[in-house]
Amino acid sequence: MLQFDLLATDPASHARRGRLTLNHGVVQTPIFMPVGTYGTVKGVMPQSLRDMGAQIILGNTFHLWMRPGLDVVQSFGGLHAFEQWDKPILTDSGGFQVWSLGAMRKITEEGVYFQSPVNGDKLFMSPEVSMQIQTTLNSDIVMQLDECTPYETQGRLTTEAEARKSMEMSRRWALRSKAEFERLGNPNALFGIVQGGMFEHLRQESLQALVEMDFPGYAIGGVSVGEPKDEMLRIMAHTPHRLPATKPRYLMGVGTPEDLVDGVACGVDMFDCVMPTRNARNGTLFTRYGDLKIRNARHRADHQPLDATCTCHACAGPQGIAWNDGGRGGFSRAYLHHLERCGEMLGPMLTSIHNLHYYLNLMQGIRDALDAGTFSQFHAQFKADRARGV
């Protein structure tokens, strides 16, 4: 089941405020979805995710099929009970993850043949198999199996003919995914994925075909695959607002804080990216006034929190009062620098909480600005603040 209510639109851009009602709950949009590939958002407790306002998280069909295996997830009745997350979950179909395996796979019209990176077993993933796995996972939003058209192969840009061939196979796999999803009687929502490489007219053909198939929501795939930023922005400016206004639009694998705000202005409702958690583990922290590298020696004795305006548990402690508002319950840059230098596990736990909170708080600010009719001002202030420097 999926219901999407359009609550407000920005007169000066394609930005819109919405509400997504799914089987495991309601999601306010625009939204950022933390990535929980193996049934966990790395290093973050489910309760911390709830505390910071996470409304929906991602799981990966391919990874969970490999480990723990469908029999284990099935014995819990699906992913929610297994990972103790009772709000909505979106699962990617596995195509991108298998594609990322590189050499160890063979793509045919039928599906993808590959070797398990875990134990070397010979495996096969088709639109039908992907739908069967996602039905067992019982995710609220299921992604069709598609082929993520590469930006380049062995240093050579994907040609228009290659992008067309790939897009047309994804279109056929969309039909097969939908037929199997319906045959299985899956009560959740299946999204089609727009492909077409870096060619606007192929993107248009892809989205038109998917809209005729009448999915409850649509994703834009085939970006954030190593293309230059301006190429991703060109597709982001072309495709989202051409999708039906009454259906949710999901931009896959994107992106930086700037990409999220720009993406909302282009009409995107949903985002996912490993950046907040991956950067946190590498010591790169997002703050209102720019990025901060916590391993830098200049933080060695700094008593301030990562971000003096932040109310996350790392910056503001359990009370959640920001440093600028007089709060002193959080951890200092000096302490986080120390944890990083010592390789202590609490380091990435706290920095992951901060970065995820930053992304979720940014989306909350966007939703509030859209409710108040001040999105343009929010967008301008966000960019000015981020350019200030930490």
Ligand SMILES: O=c1nc[nH]c2cc3[nH]c(NCCN4CCCCC4)nc3cc12
């Ligand atoms: O075309 C796609 N179809 C299905 N799933 C996808 C997932 C994707 N994830 C990405 N990009 C994620 C790139 N990410 C950026 C931050 C660093 C790690 C890699 N593009 C995608 C395209 C697709």
Ligand SMILES: [Zn+2]
């Ligand atoms: Zn913080």
